[in-house]
Amino acid sequence: MTEKIGVEYTGFGISFFRRRLALVMDRMHMHSIQDLYKALEDEDKVDEITFNMVVPATEMFRDPAFWRALRKRLTGKTSLSVWFPNLTNGYEIFSFVVLTRMMGIENVKIVGNVSSKRTLDEIKSLVISAKNDEVNRSNFERLESNCSYEDYFEIMEDGRTKPKSVLLDGVEFRKGWFITNSKDTYDLVIFRNALLDFSYSLHEKVVTYLADSLNPGGMLALGIKEPLIAAVDLKAVEPDESIYLK
């Protein structure tokens, strides 16, 4: 899978990988490892496997205290370069774009990596069920802002919600595993709850890579339950929210 897909599955946590692969095989009605090998020869199925191997972000503005802390850290910024190394659906990127719009930061350059074409398609055409929208709205309200949810999201005739299309204007998407030879650096890297899936060694490698991808004074945001176990020159500026400064 690592060879065919290009994602470093060899560094994923063993129990996570087994669990996730079982789920993927179940979803794709694969009954044996031979079925998996066969699927890996089919480009469309490879994309489907890659899509399903990813754990989707659970909700928009997950951990509102994180977004409030990030807002505090970004106050006063007029321009910003941001990288999402592993977008799993639209929730994290739309949360961030809405935050910057609320704050009036106009010059924001965003790059987002996706591992599958289907993930990209779903981000671009994100539609939120009424049930999920309820969770997103209540998280949004916990941001304690003067802005209205409807400034950024529109309700469709069937009761579902979608983000306003302008929100993704200017966002650059890249397909593929995020560890490359690129020398690009950013003011902010948001990589929340993906380290949970990795073994110690990949965790360390990824955090080191992400730290190297930060500009001096740049920030790395991890999930609130992800410890920073790599030896990198980052200082926790919002320790409860796992925001680190280079």
Add this chain to the structure above:
Amino acid sequence: MSNYKAVVIGGSAGSFALVLKMLSKLRPDFGLPIIICMHRLKHIRSGLAENLAMKSSMKVVEPMDKERIEAGKIYLAPANYHMFIEFDGTISLSTEEMSLQCRPAIDYTLSSAAIAYREKMVGIILTGANEDGAKGLKDVADKKGFTIVQDPATAEVPTMPRAALKLVKPDMVLSPEGILDFLNNLQ
């Protein structure tokens, strides 16, 4: 010495007060880790562990991912994360999809503990309003772990213990007082 390496407790509606009471009466020298997975509001991160810590002489933590499990500590599944027990004696967390509308899911904690500890664990299902935990407790039983279900007659909401009793013939069906006595006599 106890033959067990851990106690894993699952509960939902009504279980917080019960766990609080049990921990307050647990022997101060209780030497095993206690791993607790309770359904909880996902947006409320603080309060639960602090309240448990106030009543317990054991240290209560909401673990970070990859945290090592130590004897004599209480591990509480964090809000909005699944909690798994790994072979190497650590905890792993996950934001994977909900199970039975739950994250954390008791089934995941119990099933992973069953694989990690096999017969050297005690699995306990308390009061609760859905069927989460039943399958996990069956996995514990299948690996010859010791299984306890709260007597549904004593449960504030009996759905969870009843669901467990449908899948498992537990080693014991006990009242909350009986569970406490069992734990205090473990060592």
